[in-house]
Amino acid sequence: MLFTKLPTLSCPKAAQRRAISGKLIRVGGVALALGLVVVLASLVDAPSAGARVNPRTAIGSMDSATVEPGAIRVTGWASDPDTKKPINVVVAVDTSLVLRSARLPRPDLGRGALRGFDISVPVGPGQHTMCVAAMNVGKGDRFRLLGCKQFTIGNVNPIGSLDVVRLISGTTLELQGWALDPETPFPTPVHVTVDGQQKARLVAADDRSDIGQLFPALGSRHGFFGQIPLTPGTHTVCLTVQNIGAGSDQSLGCPTVSVAPIDPVGSLDGVTVGVNQIQVQGWALDPDSTASSRIAISQWDPTGVNDAIVVSAVADQQRPDVGAALNTDPRRGFSVSLPVLEAGQRTVCVTVINVGLGADRQIGCTTVNIADRRPQVQIDAVRPVPGGVQLSGWAFDQESSSSVTLTLSVDGAPRTFSATLSRPDVGAAYPGAGSNRGFNHTIGSLSNGLHQLCLTAANQGGAPGLNADRRLPCSTVVLGSPAVGTTGALTSSTPVSPDVGSSLHLIDRDGGISARLRDGTLLWLFGDSAELDAFGGFKYFVSGTAALASPSAPTVTRDALASNGEPYLAAVPDPNLVCPSNMAHKALWPLSASVVPAGTNDRVVVYLASMCLGTIGNYSYRGMAVGEFIYTPGFDYSNQPITLTMLNYSLTQSHQFGEAAHYDSASDRIYAYACDQPANPLLVGSFGPCYLSRVAPASAADPNAYQYWNGSGWVASAAAAAPLTLPPGREAGTRYPASAFTVNFDPSHGLYTMVYSPWPGFTNQATVRVSKTITGPWSEPVSIELPNCLNTVAGKAMNCYAVTAQPWLSTSTSLGLGYYDQAVSTGPTRGRYQVGSVPWSTVLNP
The missing domain is CATH 2.60.40.10 (Immunoglobulins)
Known part of the structure; x- marks a missing residue:
């Protein structure tokens, strides 16, 4: 189609016939008669029928000219006696021209005749003049005007x-x-x-x-x-x-x-708490089915992090009121008993499972409070005594004035006693409990070695709520020289994090190790530090960070912020380290820190694991590195990054010495430990053994300067190193660390402590060994239960790991520990590094 705008032309009618034979102009490469343009653009009247026309001029007819939405439509035919081919037709509307070929079938003009045209020209509202002409080919006049017509088009609605x-x-x-x-x-x-x-x-x-x-x-x-x-x-x-x-x-x-209603309907009529059960009642039906509807009942702790526990049931009990109201089968009711799993708040929701069209529909939720009716019991201390152990504490049952009966299993052998001793402090703390609620029970005739004590308090009541015997985590005692005892449970914990006013307050960081400097300041070093946004993506991910904490607030770190709002790297990874593409993130994970006096300053020697990191669980250890931090007492470290000076990126040795390390001032040596790990961490029996080396602090970066313990003395050959004596304990997986570990001297107990997470590493347990000397022998492994470390979030197990010794937190009756908890909050940033203490008794020479 040729569609172009031409300037408005005008001429007197007397000039019409002269204009018809006017000169040619070119528009888009097509020759048009200027006279035709004038006629079509300016005149309405066509030449009179009697006007003389050359008989060889093109002929044709304008059969119709009509208005359609948004356009003027003209139809007709045209041909030229000088050619059998279709000829061009030009339509002018106001100052616009449309050129088309008249090649549509017109059987009325003869068999196979291709002479027709059907042309629509877009127009807007208003008055319009339309003319159509057949363009001549060969001899004859330049064109034949087939007709003109005026149109008035009003506003056109859609x-x-x-x-x-x-x-x-x-x-x-x-x-x-x-x-x-x-x-x-x-x-x-x-x-x-x-x-x-x-x-x-x-x-x-x-x-x-x-x-x-x-x-x-x-x-x-x-x-x-x-x-x-x-x-x-x-x-x-x-x-x-x-x-x-x-x-x-x-x-x-x-x-x-x-x-029509297609989703299920129903009602949660009531949720009541009974004795060790939650009764859930209501009705449900699906309009798409005559069968009884299935329901899903979920319950969870609204203050916790765990996924809901879901049970399935069928609404098939008689509800004649529902049948009458909805004109349906009365077997639409449900009454389901859920077991009480724990005390505290429980939210219960009921969802009707859809059948056919529609979707599942939640018909109600209710939160109830589950009273804890179990006996209240606490072990204050587990103390080794000559030939045995003494267990002291208190117990009472709020639903009975009688003394609570306690059953103590010692290495599987039960014995029974009652809580009847005077404990006025218990009566004051729990009004109505009474004062004679204490116990102090001694178990004698025990051999040296590891013993397990498990205490159960017998329930005496029957009121609604959680009614059951209360079983405490098992306590552990190791008899011998030295002898230690513990209640076996960390009762509370505190997160290690920046102050609430810091933008890093919600930071999630694991692998926390601490080094107490001589002025009481704590140097904290962490593995991976991260924070997530509301959609679960990383705001930042920094591998290896460090911060100081004051003696008065040892769990509140004073982190400096980089210009991008992230924590600073404690150590820059080896620039020459080449990581594979699927583990492209280079990292230095701090493993141990030893404080060495350097005049008035403190020199902290840090061993770090050089790592290549990929997705979660996909990483590769690339060797041990050594760095140092010089601490100057009195210097203002506010907003100053704590960064290490790297001394050696590849401390090549036969074992990973430095996984745990401790500086001994008497010998002026750093003692560096290593525990072997299998390539496949699922092989619990393939962990270990552990070895010990030592080095002068000034030569910590020189692998040739180390000496190795051979069981009786120190030798220069790593091949002559002897495995440390680590008794196997009662349970598989507790003998050797599942990952990193710490060895420290705990001055509160006068012992060296070896602390680690047992196999498989992600667990709710900590393992502690003690020794009088830095070379051992080490005691049997003592198990400590960590609080709230067995969680399921979004279908994934979330546990605790990276347990470390925190001797700054220990007292004469407690042992300080640290650990990483993967699920402290509901998110999106869930994890925190925590510290706490467990009741602990030590007898060095029983």
Whole structure:
């Protein structure tokens, strides 16, 4: 199509015939007679029928000239006696020209005749003049004018049709139709409202060939299709075509649509607490099924982090009230007893499982409080005594005035006694409990070695709530020289983190080790430090950070912030380390820190694991590195990054010496430990053994300066190193560390402590060994239970790991420990490094 704008021309009617034979101009490469342009652009009257016309001039007919939406449409035929081929026809509307070939079939003009034309010219509202002429070929006049006509077109509103309105999938309304605005061939918006509220904006841009045939000037892309979700009930759905240009929006109709209920319905009528059970009652049904509906009942602690526990049941009990009200089978009720799992708040929700169309529907939630009716019992101390152990504490049952009966299992052999001794402090702390609630029980005739003591307090009541015997974590005693005893449970913990006013307060960091400097300041070093955003993505991830904490607030770290708002790296990884593409993140994980006096300063020698990190659980150890930090007492470290000076990125040795390390001032040596680990960490029997080396602090970065313990003395050859004496203990997996560990001298107990996470590493247990000397022999492993470390979050086990010794927290009756808890909060940043203490008794020379 040739479509172009020409300037408006005019001439007197007397010049009409002279103009017909005027000169030629070129428009788009097609020759047009200037006189024709003048005629078509300026005149309405065609030449009179009697005008002399060359008989060799093209002939034709303007059969019709009509108005359609957005266009003037002209039809007819044209031919030239000098050619059998189709000739061109030009249509002028005002100052616009359209050139087309007359090649449509016209059987009325003869068999196989291709002489017809059907031309639409887009126009807007207003008065228009249209003329059409056949262009001559060969001899004759330049053209023959076939006719002219005037049109007056008013403002044209959009038009269209809503062809299909139907429900699919029960609650989804499907809409189909077409819409166009006569002033444009472009797609037209169609707005959909439901009950007066805007719900969708469709665009009529789909191909509709039938519409294109009706309005060829506007094209065929005017169809629309949409799917609108509806809720059960009766709705008024209206479609409106948006006007473009002159005119106004036009409605395609407002059909009424009724959506039948398809989702399940029901009611949670009551949740009551009984003795060791929660009773859940209500009714449920699905309109799509005559069968009894299945329900899912979930319960969880709204103050905790664990996933809900879900049980399934069937609503098939008699509920004649429901049957009468809904005209349905009365077997729609449910009454389900859930076991009480723990005391405290429990949220209970009921969901009806959908059948057929629709979706599952939650019909109610209730939070109840589960009273703890079990006896209250506490072990204050487990003390080694000559030939045995003494267990002291208190116990009472709030539902009985009688003394609580206690059963103590010693290495599996039970014995019974009662809590009847005077404990006025218990009576004061628990009004109504009474004062004679103490116990002090001694077990004699025990051999040297490891013994396990498990205490159970017998329940005496029967009121609603959690009613059961109370079983405490098992206590451990090691008899011999030295002898130690512990209650076996860390009762509380505190997170190690920046102050609440810091932007890093929610930082999640693991692998915490501490070094107490001579002025009481704590140097903290951590493994990975991270924080997540609301969508679970990393705000930052920094491997290896450090911070100081004051003696008065040892768990509040004073972290400096980099310009990007992240914590600083404590040590820059080896620039020459090459990591594979699937573990491209280079890291230095701090493993141990030894404080060495350096005049008035403190020199902290740090051993670090050089690592290549990939996705979670995908990492590779690349060797031991050594760095140092020089601490200057009195210097203002506020907002100063704590960074290490790297001394050796690859301390190549036969074992990973430095996993644990301790400086001994008497010998002026750093003692560095190593415990072997298998390539496959699932092989619990393949861990160990452990070895010991030592080095002068000034030569810590020189692998050739180390000496090795051979069981009786120190030798220069690593090949001559002897395994340390580590008794196996009672349980597989406790003999050797599952990962990193710490060895420190604990001045509160006068012993060296070896602390680690037992196999498989992610657990709720800590393992502690003690020794009088730095070379051993080491005691049997003592197990400590860590609080709230067995969690399930989003279907994934979340436990604790990276247990370390924290001797700064120990007292004469307690042992300080640290550990990383993967699930302290509900997120998105969940983990925290925690510290706490466990009751602990030591007898060096029983």
